[in-house]
Amino acid sequence: MDEGSGAVEARRSDAHDVGPFMRAAVTMSGARRGFLIVGRGNELTVAAMGDTSSVALSSGRLGTFDIDEATVREVVSTGRGRTRHSIVCLPIALPDSNDGAIYLEMPDGAAPARVEDLEWLATAFSAAAIANNFHGQIGTAHAAARAADDSRLGWDMIPALAWIGAPDGGFEDGNKQWFEYTGLTRETAVGFGFVSAFHPDDVDKVIKVWTDLCTSAKPGGVEARMLRHDGEARWFVLRAVPLLDDDGNVIRWYGVNTDIDELKRIEFELAQSQLVMAVAQRIIETGTWSWDMATDVFTCSPECASIVGLDANEITFETLSARVHPDDREMVAEAHQRALQGEELNVEHRFLLPDGTVKFIHARGRLILDEVQSPRAYIGTIADVTETRLAEEKIQSSLEDAQRAQASLAEAQKLSHVGSYRIKPSKREVVWSEETYNIYGFDTSIALSFEMISERVHPSDREMVAAVSDRGLRERQPWEIEHRLLLPDGSIRYVHCVTRVETNPEEEPEVFGAIIDITERVKSEEALQKAQADIVRMNRLTAMGAVTVSIAHEMNQPLMAIVTNAATCLSWLDRDVPDVAEAKLAAERLVEEGKRAGDVLLNVRSMARNSGPSMDMVDIGEVISHVLRMLRTEFRIRQIDVFVSVSTGIPAIRGDKVQLQQVLLNLMLNAAEAIGANDGARRIDLTAEADGSRSVVVRVEDTGEGIDPIASERIFEAFFSTKQQGTGMGLAISKSIISAHSGTLSARPRAGGGAVFEFSIPFAGESR
Missing domain, CATH: 3.30.565.10 (Histidine kinase-like ATPase, C-terminal domain)
Known part of the structure; x- marks a missing residue:
């Protein structure tokens, strides 16, 4: 073949590959038109442009077509796609160390659809360009052999199990990682022999999904276990993208199988953590709920459903609001409204069960904002405090008859961990019930003084307690306060004080109050918060993908070195008089870095196996x-x-x-x-x-x-x-x-x- 005919065949090869790809990209995204841009050095040119009906090869500059050059250069230099201002720009790898991009213009500010499929399509086209030697390196037998070696190296450098399929779904070829992992040869895998690489329990599922994809000629995927050459089964996500001709027929399938075994393990651990969380909620009688404001989906834990006496499928924000006691609805609605404006929800109210029973519920919650500070979700907890609330009401009632029912009051206080006291500030007299002595850790035989009581208040809370009590006495108004006690053994107790001020016959103030030991409730709330934090941490681990992060982190340096040495080698060979010696040195360094990259992958895999x-x-x-x-x-x-x-x-x-x-x-x-x-x-x-x-x-x-x-x-x-x-x-x-x-x-x-x-x-x- 002479040089002229070789150039013609190269152009035909380009058009054969570019046309289906361009039409598929425009159709899949819903774009008005698309451009294939090729970078050679610092120069960017439009190699092809087209829409759903036609594709034309070109060689014009970006300014001729009103293309955002800054976005294209960012995508080509970083290798990461960008979506902005009705533009989708994705990177494409080409042979000869050239980088390119697919640039799609969306109509009238429309958002691009199926960006993930577009990314897979770009990956497939990159693999096809490398495998098919996109720029038509046709010449001497030596050049053809070198092009084949370069394309195979690029194929083998994909950090996953990559493969090529025939239009009927049969296996044609795979990269080095595919064959090394499965232990199969190309002869045994070609056609439908590749099915033996899957776990027997997953074969039927894989065949069904693969058959559906081949029939519909649409991209898709499935999760399944693949058998390694040593018999170990690991989970992979299988993704396939078709390359179509002008009539929409499949020319070839391109696929990538990504290891997600670690992700599956994390999902299992998360499920275990959620089970522990559910048991903890039952123990502390506290349920959790969330309202996704973007999707208007309300979810609640089993304990939450048990507390409100409704089936989980029946629970919505509206059904819960309808069950609030009529006398408390306005208060609860105002509290929720303040929470939706940024305040923390903290409200206690009555709740009517379907059978007419009344419960007292303590609801807490907060608004979750997204990255632009817009409301994203509303989450919270509800605790059944019926017993506590009834005990408080009983204590309040008992205080009015304290002198007539001291014996029964003392027993009730002991059962409910609530003590009572009476203080005459003018005479500095203090009268405590037995349970109050127990809560403060004093012996009942000791005569109490104001100084002794103050010393038991936690040092960090003393100023606050003094200020609240002084104001209540001065204004003759009741007060409530929660604070900590520091006992002699170093332990801390949490107490809730409910106090009222009366005027005795001498017109002097007299303080009556109850003190409730809420230490266990506070510890329960802290345990709930810790359990919630554990769930948030597990969700973050799942989203990040530990295996992917490790490989990306460790492979960055050798891959950059490979690119640099490959460019150097080509530079020496592109001279008028190729410097073969320097090119050989660069190629040797390229091989060295390639081996190092392979060693890095082996090391990451070894660490994953704890070897x-x-x-x-x-x-x-x-x-x-x-x-x-x-x-x-x-x-x-x-x-x-x-x-x-x-x-x-x-x-x-x-x-x-x-x-x-x-x-x-x-x-x-x-x-x-x-x-x-x-x-x-x-x-x-x-x-x-x-x-x-x-x-x-x-x-x-x-x-x-x-x-x-x-x-x-x-x-x-x-x-x-x-x-x-x-x-x-x-x-x-x-x-x-x-x-x-x-x-x-x-x-x-x-x-x-x-x-x-x-x-x-x-x-x-x-x-x-």
């Missing part, structure tokens, strides 16, 4: 040198000075070289980020020295913002981060790696400002 690292003799100086080479440009851009001190003659250690590079790389990047916009010294000190004859110590010191004392105890916990965009996985992974090497990793503030991170690993027992 140990791959141990070998390691020179800590080589680890430091390799990391510094990778970060040289990063430190130059950030204008950070790095001072390195490596002692001579440090014996070798036994360890996993790649994992140790991961740890040091993470500590150095954390130090650089901590320095940030520091106007003072911008310096990192990296030291490696022997700690006697026992271990090697590597120390990273920075002049950044230092360590928050409050956060210092949690910085090595998974998902805890003090950075706004942090994942909270870096230090947790680093600590697990060092622990697997029988070492220690610690952090402390640096004298003069900044932080010091240090790890030590025992020597191997013999020196190089």
